[in-house]
Amino acid sequence: MSIQLATCTYQEFAPHMGTPVRTTVGHPRFALSYQLAGHARLITPTRELLKIKAQDAYEFSYRRLLNGNGLDAIRRELTGIAGAFDLDSPLVLLCFDRLDRLTPPDNWCHRSHFAKWWTEQTGDEVPELGGQATAAPTPPPTLFDM
Template sequence: MGVPIRTSRGAPRGWQGELPAWAAVYPTWPMRQITDRDEFTRRYLARLDGYGVEHAAADLAAIADETNADTLILCCFEVSLSERIWCHRSVLAAWLSDRLGIDVPELGAHR
């Protein structure tokens, strides 16, 4: 399927094998406390925009080169401190799609 890339601070216990991390896209600790989805999305998008599409593209290319991967799988392993049922990974996927034209489908999604 591809190489899993950790986009969250946490990694699952008992993970076997490599798990490259993309730390630049981790939500900040204060962001994890936000329970309002619109507020979280606004702040996280501001973080990503501050990071920049050029840096994102370069990081993804470097991770792909380092792992010899044709496909990268963006994974989030965070356990929310709030009761929210949504994840930053979907915001990241939409940002990559909008800014870089990269299709980031959900695994198992039917097209």
């Protein structure tokens, strides 16, 4: 059975997007207008991982966590969460980081690293449903550039 996945923030998620799934260490500290379907523990970063600020070091350690848990176990956990819900709609993996408020190269979080890892492992794309970060604006040309 193939499972559809997508990612988003708690704040930007709307029920028409799919089945909401928590992937964060902590619960949201604000009221949600929807009910979470479950907690994907095998893809939730550890508290130690959250202390890493450098993207390359974080991604290396997070991938080690994902590889240690294994694709089959992660797929089973996600399929189990999806089992009681509409299998035709994606599981939407949620976290707090709004990528559209971050500028490159800081526009990443664990869900974007998970999406990349999942695509590499399965060939299945994991779309981001929240706002996307835009490239840094190009400064207007100066007289010396003309």
